[in-house]
Amino acid sequence: MPAPADPPVPADPGANASSLAARQLALVSALVARAEPPAGMAPERVHIQAQALLRKRARSVARHQPEVAASLGDGFWPAFEQYAAQAALPAGSAADAKAFASYIRKTRRRLFRR
Amino acid sequence: MTAGFPLGVGIGWRQEIDLTVPRLAAATGPGVDFVEVVAENVPPSAVPASLSRLHAGGMPVVPHGVSLSLGGTDPLEPQRVARLAQLAERFGSPLVSEHVAFCRAGGIEAGHLLPVPRTREALAVLTANILAAQAELPVPLAVENIAALVSWPEDEFTEADFLTELVERTGVLLLLDVANLYTAQVNFGLDPAATLDRLPLSEVAYVHVAGGVLRDGIWHDTHAHPVTGEILDILAALAGRAVPPGVLLERDDAYPSDAELAAELSSIREVLANARAG
Numbered sequence: 035m036p037a038p039a040d041p042p043v044p045a046d047p048g049a050n051a052s053s054l055a056a057r058q059l060a061l062v063s064a065l066v067a068r069a070e071p072p073a074g075m076a077p078e079r080v081h082i083q084a085q086a087l088l089r090k091r092a093r094s095v096a097r098h099q100p101e102v103a104a105s106l107g108d109g110f111w112p113a114f115e116q117y118a119a120q121a122a123l124p125a126g127s128a129a130d131a132k133a134f135a136s137y138i139r140k141t142r143r144r145l146f147r148r
Numbered sequence: 149m150t151a152g153f154p155l156g157v158g159i160g161w162r163q164e165i166d167l168t169v170p171r172l173a174a175a176t177g178p179g180v181d182f183v184e185v186v187a188e189n190v191p192p193s194a195v196p197a198s199l200s201r202l203h204a205g206g207m208p209v210v211p212h213g214v215s216l217s218l219g220g221t222d223p224l225e226p227q228r229v230a231r232l233a234q235l236a237e238r239f240g241s242p243l244v245s246e247h248v249a250f251c252r253a254g255g256i257e258a259g260h261l262l263p264v265p266r267t268r269e270a271l272a273v274l275t276a277n278i279l280a281a282q283a284e285l286p287v288p289l290a291v292e293n294i295a296a297l298v299s300w301p302e303d304e305f306t307e308a309d310f311l312t313e314l315v316e317r318t319g320v321l322l323l324l325d326v327a328n329l330y331t332a333q334v335n336f337g338l339d340p341a342a343t344l345d346r347l348p349l350s351e352v353a354y355v356h357v358a359g360g361v362l363r364d365g366i367w368h369d370t371h372a373h374p375v376t377g378e379i380l381d382i383l384a385a386l387a388g389r390a391v392p393p394g395v396l397l398e399r400d401d402a403y404p405s406d407a408e409l410a411a412e413l414s415s416i417r418e419v420l421a422n423a424r425a426g
Binding site for chain 2: 053054055057058059061062063065066067072074075076079080082083086087090091093123125
């Protein structure tokens with residue numbers, strides 16, 4: 035599992051923090067990398083949007099890995115939230131699902147070792 | 149209607165309902181007049197057999213992109229535009245559609261359609277990207293108003309004026325999502341009637357209808373819940389001003405029975421018929 039990634043620094047984020055490029059990067063970073071919301075944007079709405087994104091990812095992961103999701107039952111959502119909090123967003127839902135399955139396997143191994 | 153492709157009433161084709169769609173289309177009665185496919189999910193060189201059969205049987209197919217990021221300041225990715233073009237060729241589509249949105253920034257994927265600030269700067273970016281995409285597409289492009297949970301403090305235009313500017317600057321058609329107008333009504337206090345009054349309705353190529361859910365006072369456009377009366381009321385308000393050439397039902401998850409989808413399609417037809425009977 036890759037370490038939680040800092041938001042990558044783009045080659046040219048624009049002339050200043052108020053440029054469109056910088057504002058868009060700020061919103062995406064807030065949503066996928068837990069950066070501060072763009073200045074002036076309601077933080078609670080950014081949080082709701084981030085949660086909605088997580089739910090969307092979780093549904094997609096459950097579709098790709100139905101047996102992993104079924105084995106977790108009601109524990110699926112909490113496990114997914116924990117997974118998402120410590121991992122960078124993989125490119126694509128298939129990669130996301132694979133990374134989640136691997137995270138669950140590792141978590142289970144840790145539990146058995148205790 | 150200058151946008152005039154007579155599309156009728158359709159449904160989003162999805163792999164999960166690939167047997168339902170032909171059943172709905174073959175049902176006694178008006179059935180399904182066209183389908184829309186998510187471009188990113190349908191490889192032009194490996195179209196799923198069920199979709200291929202449906203198209204071979206005469207069903208019009210509209211490719212719908214979700215990842216061009218037309219509102220993004222990152223450069224437009226030519227292979228994404230090429231894919232829309234290839235799908236339009238493969239299906240002989242009357243048009244293709246995308247969104248007034250961005251979905252990546254500085255190379256980071258958001259995994260979602262995000263609203264652009266409605267500013268002059270964003271208008272210029274959208275205009276350039278739409279013109280560039282149009283130059284590579286064999287058919288007209290329509291762009292859709294998205295469902296948003298966040299809004300930008302720097303907004304200078306209303307949603308209607310912003311879309312109108314885009315139409316005037318690029319000649320792009322509109323894919324008007326009435327569920328997304330409802331989302332903006334609940335989440336940001338947008339007035340759907342005033343918005344419809346200001347939009348160039350003659351440039352609407354087709355309309356999206358979808359269900360969602362209210363959570364803690366916020367409307368989530370899930371495409372996984374039933375279409376509500378409020379959303380059909382906005383469709384009726386639109387059709388009362390100008391009957392759109394096409395209306396498409398979107399369902400992306402928690403698929404209900406064929407009967408339930410058929411009933412939603414019938415409700416849409418009823419709204420359009422009432423408007424025509426006016």
